[in-house]
Amino acid sequence: MEKAVVVGAGAMGHGIAQLLAMAGFETWLVDVKEEILDKALNQVRWSLGKLVEKGRVREEEAKKVLERMKTTVNLEDAVRDAKVVVEAVPENLELKKQVFGRLGKATQPNTLLATNTSSLSITEISKAVEKPERVVGMHFFNPPVLMPLVEVVKGEYTSDEVAGFAMDLARRMGKTPILVRKDVRGFIVNRILISMFTEVCLAVCRGEATIEVVDAAVKYKAGLPMGAFELADYIGLDVAYNISKVMEEAYGERAKVCPELEKLVKEGKLGQKTGKGFYDWSVGYPRIPFKLADKYDVWRIYVVSVNEASWLLKEDVATPQDIDTAIKLGTSWVQGPCELGDELGLDLVLSRLRELHMKYKEEIYKPCPLLEEYVGRGWLGRKTKRGFYIYE
Numbered sequence: 001m002e003k004a005v006v007v008g009a010g011a012m013g014h015g016i017a018q019l020l021a022m023a024g025f026e027t028w029l030v031d032v033k034e035e036i037l038d039k040a041l042n043q044v045r046w047s048l049g050k051l052v053e054k055g056r057v058r059e060e061e062a063k064k065v066l067e068r069m070k071t072t073v074n075l076e077d078a079v080r081d082a083k084v085v086v087e088a089v090p091e092n093l094e095l096k097k098q099v100f101g102r103l104g105k106a107t108q109p110n111t112l113l114a115t116n117t118s119s120l121s122i123t124e125i126s127k128a129v130e131k132p133e134r135v136v137g138m139h140f141f142n143p144p145v146l147m148p149l150v151e152v153v154k155g156e157y158t159s160d161e162v163a164g165f166a167m168d169l170a171r172r173m174g175k176t177p178i179l180v181r182k183d184v185r186g187f188i189v190n191r192i193l194i195s196m197f198t199e200v201c202l203a204v205c206r207g208e209a210t211i212e213v214v215d216a217a218v219k220y221k222a223g224l225p226m227g228a229f230e231l232a233d234y235i236g237l238d239v240a241y242n243i244s245k246v247m248e249e250a251y252g253e254r255a256k257v258c259p260e261l262e263k264l265v266k267e268g269k270l271g272q273k274t275g276k277g278f279y280d281w282s283v284g285y286p287r288i289p290f291k292l293a294d295k296y297d298v299w300r301i302y303v304v305s306v307n308e309a310s311w312l313l314k315e316d317v318a319t320p321q322d323i324d325t326a327i328k329l330g331t332s333w334v335q336g337p338c339e340l341g342d343e344l345g346l347d348l349v350l351s352r353l354r355e356l357h358m359k360y361k362e363e364i365y366k367p368c369p370l371l372e373e374y375v376g377r378g379w380l381g382r383k384t385k386r387g388f389y390i391y392e
Contacts, residue, residue: 001026001068004084007075007099009040012116013088015144018044019173020084021068022057028070028078037071044069047145075099076106084169086138088116091242096120097128104129112165114138118239119190119246122155122183132157136166137180139187141330142235149329151187153180178326182317185250186243189330192323192337193231194247194255195308196301197240198364200228201258209296211278216292222301225332229278230286232261233271237278241265253363303352303365306341310368313338313388320388338388342381346388350375 004025006017014029017040021027031037048065051057057065072078079085085107087099096115103113113135115125126135137153150170154163163179170177180187186194200214209217215227232240240261247255264270264277271277279286309323318326324336341349350367357365374380374387381387 002084003028003082004086005030005079005082006086006088007031007079007103008088008090009036009071010088010090011043012140012142012144014040014043015047015142016086016088016116016140017069018047018065018145019175020086021065023173024068025084026068026070028072028082030072030075030078032073034071034073037073041066041069041071047143051145075102079103079107079111082107082111084112084114086114086116091117091120091239093120093124096125100125100128100135104131110134112136112162112169114166116140119186119243121185122153123157126155126157133159134162136162137183137187138166138170139189140175141189147330148176149189149326150175150177151180151189151326151330152177153183153187155183176325176329178318178322178329180318182315184312184315184317186247186255188312188318188323188326190243190247191312192305192308192327193331194244195304195364197228197232197244197258198255199300199304200296201260202360202362202364203296203300205259210292212288213292213295215286215288216290217294217296217298218301219288220290220293222298223334227286227288228301230288233277233279233281233286235271236273237261237265237270254366255364299352300356302340302344303349303356305337306344306346306349307353307365307368307371309337309341309388310371314368314370342387342389342391345381345383346371347375347380 002025004020005028006013007030009029009031017027017029029040048062052059052062085103089095089099115137118139122137126132129135135155136158139151141147141149152166167177203209204211211229215230218224218227244257248257269276272281275282312318312323320338324338327333327336350371353365353367378384379386382391385391
């Protein structure tokens, strides 16, 4: 039986380990304390039980999955003969580099080394390994067992063979992989989400809307599954803040950290998991009034999302199809930003961005040169049969 190892037994780690075991691997889960590993296995048992209840997995198969799972606190022993190692430790670059330094020495030269980072540099992490070409990003979404998307990210040194193997591995785990061709911060999904979050935070900080007004518009007018602030609370404000810091370092004023987010994190109010964040979860799930939905113009989140997708295309990070697929699978949006831009009309998107940029002088509204080029060529979307896509 092929052997896989997951380093880090937190919410993401034990979920990824469960997926590998379900895919037929002898799967070892590694962490620093036995009690962490025991808790992780209990979570896997619970998850498998739910899958059995819903008829998605037979009971006998669930038992076999558990039999294929092992735990240990000894990283070097676990990875020595592994075919695949997925690192899922906390989102800290130095910590991840330390782990990969150990992995590079303890694994076989042909072992795939994947990092489950949501925003950090694959290239920087891979420098800790003697053969950095075998390091690749595999960004799973939470919860890994249920979310269908994996962003497979090529670092500067990642070989095509390794990226292809990671794509095949994700498919074997029942996921839809999207190739991120360049090692940019935030990859695809978080690039788009942070652009949207930056816009709504600016609107709230300027006093133009309240948190509830924004979320009502996002949910009931834009039709997204969760409000922007509601989603941040659900993910965890510490996670959102760490991603935002990485994005701000990479893109400057275009992705500046929301002051209110920073304030809440410093106060230890991290969202649903601590009972308080943007909302007070101690009294139950946020009730966002429908009557507030018309008080914020959702075109603003539309245009910044389309603009950020344009930057991804300009940087040759992914194709329009892959950007849209990643957003739809990773966030449950009905349309991806490229599809949305073509439907709205790229000329109208550009006009609105220019208007917002002129009014507020914020970098988030500065139009991407590629968007300006498309409009200049008359590629306005569906109405001209050419935009991000070509229409017959």
